[in-house]
Amino acid sequence: MIEGPATYPLLRKKRRRNRRVRLSAWARLLRLAAAAIGSLAVVFGIIAIARHAAAPDPQVEAKAAATAFASGNYSAARRHAETALAVAPEHRDTLLLLARADLALGEGEAAEGALNRALRTGADRATVRPLLADAWLRQGGTARALRATTGADTPALQYVRARALAANGDVVAATDMLRDLLAAHPDDAVAWTALGRIRLDAGDVGGADAAAQHALALTRADPVALTLRGEIVRSRYGLAAALPWFEAALARDAYYHPALIEYAATLGDLGRYGEMLAATRKALAARPGSPQALYLQAVLAMRAGRIELARGMLAKTDGAIDGVPGVVLLSGAIAYASGDYEQAVARWRELVGRQPMNLAARRLLGAALVRSGDLRGGLDVLRPVALRDDADSYTLALVGRAFEATGERDWAARFLDRAASPTLGRPAPFASDAGVPVLAGQASDAPGDPTAIVPLVRAMLEDGDRVGALARAQSLAAASPGAPAAQVLLGDTLAISGRFAPAYTAYTRAANLRFDTPTFLRLTEAAAQSGDAADGAHAVALFRAQNPEDIAARRILANLQLTAHQWDAAIDTLEGLVRSIGPRDALLLAQLAYAHTGAGDPAAARRYARRAYMLAPMNPTATDAYGWAMFNDGDAASALPLLRKAAALAPSRPDIRGHLAQALAH
Numbered sequence: 174m175i176e177g178p179a180t181y182p183l184l185r186k187k188r189r190r191n192r193r194v195r196l197s198a199w200a201r202l203l204r205l206a207a208a209a210i211g212s213l214a215v216v217f218g219i220i221a222i223a224r225h226a227a228a229p230d231p232q233v234e235a236k237a238a239a240t241a242f243a244s245g246n247y248s249a250a251r252r253h254a255e256t257a258l259a260v261a262p263e264h265r266d267t268l269l270l271l272a273r274a275d276l277a278l279g280e281g282e283a284a285e286g287a288l289n290r291a292l293r294t295g296a297d298r299a300t301v302r303p304l305l306a307d308a309w310l311r312q313g314g315t316a317r318a319l320r321a322t323t324g325a326d327t328p329a330l331q332y333v334r335a336r337a338l339a340a341n342g343d344v345v346a347a348t349d350m351l352r353d354l355l356a357a358h359p360d361d362a363v364a365w366t367a368l369g370r371i372r373l374d375a376g377d378v379g380g381a382d383a384a385a386q387h388a389l390a391l392t393r394a395d396p397v398a399l400t401l402r403g404e405i406v407r408s409r410y411g412l413a414a415a416l417p418w419f420e421a422a423l424a425r426d427a428y429y430h431p432a433l434i435e436y437a438a439t440l441g442d443l444g445r446y447g448e449m450l451a452a453t454r455k456a457l458a459a460r461p462g463s464p465q466a467l468y469l470q471a472v473l474a475m476r477a478g479r480i481e482l483a484r485g486m487l488a489k490t491d492g493a494i495d496g497v498p499g500v501v502l503l504s505g506a507i508a509y510a511s512g513d514y515e516q517a518v519a520r521w522r523e524l525v526g527r528q529p530m531n532l533a534a535r536r537l538l539g540a541a542l543v544r545s546g547d548l549r550g551g552l553d554v555l556r557p558v559a560l561r562d563d564a565d566s567y568t569l570a571l572v573g574r575a576f577e578a579t580g581e582r583d584w585a586a587r588f589l590d591r592a593a594s595p596t597l598g599r600p601a602p603f604a605s606d607a608g609v610p611v612l613a614g615q616a617s618d619a620p621g622d623p624t625a626i627v628p629l630v631r632a633m634l635e636d637g638d639r640v641g642a643l644a645r646a647q648s649l650a651a652a653s654p655g656a657p658a659a660q661v662l663l664g665d666t667l668a669i670s671g672r673f674a675p676a677y678t679a680y681t682r683a684a685n686l687r688f689d690t691p692t693f694l695r696l697t698e699a700a701a702q703s704g705d706a707a708d709g710a711h712a713v714a715l716f717r718a719q720n721p722e723d724i725a726a727r728r729i730l731a732n733l734q735l736t737a738h739q740w741d742a743a744i745d746t747l748e749g750l751v752r753s754i755g756p757r758d759a760l761l762l763a764q765l766a767y768a769h770t771g772a773g774d775p776a777a778a779r780r781y782a783r784r785a786y787m788l789a790p791m792n793p794t795a796t797d798a799y800g801w802a803m804f805n806d807g808d809a810a811s812a813l814p815l816l817r818k819a820a821a822l823a824p825s826r827p828d829i830r831g832h833l834a835q836a837l838a839h
Contacts, residue, residue, distance in 0.1 A: 228260060229256050229257065229259070229260055230260075231257040231258075231260045231261035231264060231267070232257075234253045234254070234256045234257035234260075235253070235254065235257045235264065235266070235267045235270070237249075237253040238250045238251075238252075238253035238254040238257065238267065238270050238271075238274070239270060241253060242270060242273065242274055242277075243394070244394055244425065245392075245394035245395050245396050245425035245426060246425055246426045247274045247277040247278050247396070247426050247429065248274075248278065248426050248427070248428040248429065248459065249426070250270065250274040251271060251274040251275060251278065254267050254268075254270050254271035254274060255271065258271065262290075263294050264294075265291055265294045265295065265296050268287050268288075268290050268291035268294065268296070269287075269288075269291050269296060269300070269301075269304070271284075271287045272284045272285075272287040272288045272291065272304055272308070273304070275287060275308075276304065276307050276308060276311065277397065278429070278430065279311055279430065279431065280311075280460075281307075281308045281309065281310070281311030281312040282308075282312055284304065284307070284308040284311070285305065285308040285309070285312070288301050288304055288305050288308060299327075302321065302330065303322070303327070303329035303330045303332070303333050304329075305321065306318045306321035306322050306330070306333045306334075306337070307333045307336075309321065310333060310336060310337050310340065315337055315340045315341050316341075318333060318334075318337040318340075319334065319337045319338070319341065321333075322334035322337060328354055328357075328358055328361065328364070331350055331351075331353075331354045332351075332354065332361075332363065332364055332367060334350065335347045335348075335350040335351045335354070335367065335371070336367055336371070338350065339371045339374070339375075344371060344374075344375045347371050348368065348371060348372070351364055351367060351368040351371070352368075355368065360391055362387075362388045362389075362391035362392045362395060362398065363388075363395075363397075365384050365385070365387040365388035365391065365398075366384070366385065366388040366395065366397055366398045366401055368384040369381045369382070369383075369384035369385040369387075369388060369398075369401050369405070370401055372384060372655075373401070373404065373405060373408075376623060376624070376656050376657070376658055377653065377655045377656050378405060378408055378409060378655055378656070378657055378686040378687055379654060379655025379656070379686055380655040381401075381405055381655070382402075382405045382409065382655075383655075385398060385401050385402045385405055386402070388401075389402060393421075394425060395425075396422035396423070396425045396426045396429040396432055397422075397431075399418055399419075399421045399422035399425065399432070400418070400419065400422045400429070400431050400432045400435060402418050403415045403416075403418030403419040403421075403422065403432070403435060403436075403439075404435060406418055407435075407439060408657075408686070408687045408688070408689070409685065409686055409687065409688060410688060410719060411688055411715075411716070411718070411719020411720055412439050412442050412443050412719050412720055413443065413718065413719045413721075414719055415435075415439055416436070416439060416440075416443075419432050419435055419436040419439065420436070423436065427455075428455065428458065428459035429459070430456055430459045430460045430463065433452050433453075433455055433456035433459060433466075434456055434463075434465045434466065434469070436452050437449045437452035437453045437456065437466070437469050438469060440452060441469065441472065441473065442720070442722065443720075443721065443722060444721065444722040446473060446476070449469065449473065450470070450473060453466040453467075453469045453470050453473075454466075462489070464489075464490035464491070464493040464494045465494065467486050467487070467489045467490050468486075468487065468490060468494060468497075468499070468500055468503070470486045471483045471484075471486035471487040471503060471507075472499075472503060474486055475503060475506060475507065475510075480507060480510050480511060483503070483507055484507050484511075487500070487503065487504060487507065498524060498527070498528065501520050501521070501523055501524045502520075502521075502524060502534065502537075504516075504520050505517045505519075505520035505521040505524070505537065505541070506537075508520060509537075509540075509541055509544075514541050514542075514544045514545035515545055517537075517541040517545075518538065518541045518542055518545055518547075521534055521537050521538035521541055522538055524538075525538050525554065532558055535554055535555065535557070535558050536555070536558065536565075536567070536568055536571075538554050539551045539552075539554040539555035539558075539568070539571060539572075540571060542554060543571060543574070543575050548575045548578050548579050549579070551571070551575050552572060552575050552576070552579075555568055555571060555572050555575075556572065559572040559588060564591070566591075566592045566593075566789075567592075569588045569589070569591045569592035570588070570589065570592035572588045573585045573586075573587075573588035573589035573591075573592055574589075576588065577589075590791075593789055593790075593791035593792055608632065609629065609632045609633055609636055609638075612625075612628050612629040612632050613629055615629070616629045623649060623653055623656050623658050623659050626645060626649050626659075626662075627649075627658055627659075627662050629645065630642045630645045630646050630649070630662055630666065631662075631665075633645065634665075634666065634669055639666070639669065639670050642666050643666045643667070643670070646659075646662050646663040646665075646666040647663060649662065649663070650662070650663040650679065650682075654682075655686065656686070657683045657686035657687035657692065660679050660680070660682040660683035660686065661679070661680065661683045661691070661692060661695065663676075663679040664676045664677075664679035664680040664683060664695060664699065665695070667679060668695070668698075668699060668702075673699045673702040673703040674699075674703045676695075676699045676703075677696065677699035677700055677703050677705065677708070680692060680695045680696040680699050681696065683695075683696075684696050684712070688715075688716065688719070690720075690723055690725050690726070693712065693716045693723075693725070693726065694725055696709075696712050697709045697712055697713060697729060700712065710733060713726060713729050713730055713733060717730055722753075724750065724753065724754065727746055727749065727750050727753075728750065730746055731743055731746040731747050731750065731764060732764075734746060734768075735764060735767060735768060735771075738771060740768050740769075740771040740772035741772060743764070743768040743771075744765065744768045744769065744772065747761055747764055747765045747768060748765070751765070756784070757788060759785045759786075759788040759789035759792055759794075759795045760785075760792075760794060760795075762781045762782070762784050762785035762788070762795070762798075763781070763782060763785040763792070763794045763795045763797075763798035763799075764794075764798075765778075765781040766778040766779070766781040766782035766785060766798040766799070766801075766802050767798055767801070769781060769802075770798075770801055770802050770805050775802050775803075775805040775806035775807075776806060778798075778801075778802035778805070778806070779799070779802040779803060779806050781798075781802075782795070782798040782799035782801075782802040782803075783799060785798060785799065786798075786799040786815075791822065792822075793819045793822035793823035793826065793829060794819075794823075796815050796816075796818050796819040796822060797815070797816060797819035797820075797823075797826075797828075797829045797832055799815050800812040800813070800814075800815030800816035800818075800819060800832065800836070801816070801832045803815065804816070804832070804835070804836050804839070809836060809839055812836055813836055813837070816829075816832055816833040816836050817833060819832075819833070820833045
């Protein structure tokens, strides 16, 4: 028998090796798994230890929250309180502290949530009651807050009830309640601040300032009081003077939203747009979706000509501040710039309905109505402005073109002639549509209320009762020494009677309370009319220092520089105005021509004067500036017809007659 070969010895051997390999692989896998499990156990152990080590101590965080709150850093107080509650969510005192921090920050809804949690933990209802009423009031629930504070018998309830009464329109009762509270508790800085806010909102700037200073004498740590003082200083002294107060508030609490908003708005009015944008971004970090910050960013976008961006930013407010006049004005401007005149009309009509004496709003509404094709509607809105002696050339031209389009060429000619040769008339009172008897009845129903007496006095002036109007105005000014509107009214009444020296005194008192553009213009006009040019120039310097971007102040400054033959300074001021207003203001271009002529550059003067003349060929100032530039450029033959024309247009102007005389004597 032949033995066959061994039965697949190699295969048999290989199988045994594979089995050993498989066993070895399983062993290694098991060892790796064991190692991995061990490593994971170590990792999880380390994580647990780290978590335990990193877990905040609720007592430490609660103490930090209390310290931050006492120092006026309400944002930090809220952050520390929330951190403590994340670990110990039922800690009653921390919940109450969180609610107080939210209330200080104006977050009524968040405060209500914290207070409800505190009640569930057994918090004293008597302690929570005024805090809840405050939370409802900050959410706009005035009626609910009044019900919750009925029979207020504690300082905390009286404080909230007084603010609720003011929000409900009963300023007198609110002020009386706070006065009684402060008589018993004169060291209550929070109540002093509330009194200051109520007085400021009621127009009593002097009284508001006194209350705010009382509050700050008791504590310099409260950003609420510091922000209020900043608003008052801005009203009394100007934009630049207010900045340190807002900065002081933000030094206490860098994310205090009201201070950030006021700071950003003030920076914008000063023309510091980059800093304004940074402040609005910080406000959005402090309060995501802040409608006030979004509105200010929309204003920035509109100033930069980015209409769609402005529209988008305003849309993000979701209508939360649609009732604010500035928002109404801006939304109308966006619609107008986009060609949506009907929407612009709707928005601006709403504003004029609420502020019928707002001349700027009337001009805008009238322009939108004319552009939309509603000529009669535009004329109805603009006529009260155009009939005034101090009507601007834009309004006069707009009314003239509207009459021209309706076929009333005689009326069109009157207004177009006035637009071509504008004269600076004295401002007249812009009274209510209601008659004197109706307004007298309203004033009787609200004795001592300036908002009821002011329209009555203006109506009396319009009716020609200057003696009666003056008596009323003097009585109101004496009764409301801290109300700038009362002092302005007295000044207006005196000025209309031609008594400019005492009017200047009244306007000075008003300017010490609210140094805004209308008061500033009245002050400088009264100074000029009473022959006190030095005081007028001083007022211009003060106002310009605080409001460097104000158009009216820059115009007056340019006039003073031209009168003083400060040609280079006048050129700088006027060129800045052209950049702000645009190159289609004939008067500015004519003034630039005069300044360049005086500075010895008649060629440049001629270019500016030609543009002015092309815009307003019947304007005596533009005509004279063009002729005067030509004469000084050596072109007397071309200059004489223009100078003669200017003298014919304005025969009473000594400067124009002087230029013609010099050209004729050449």
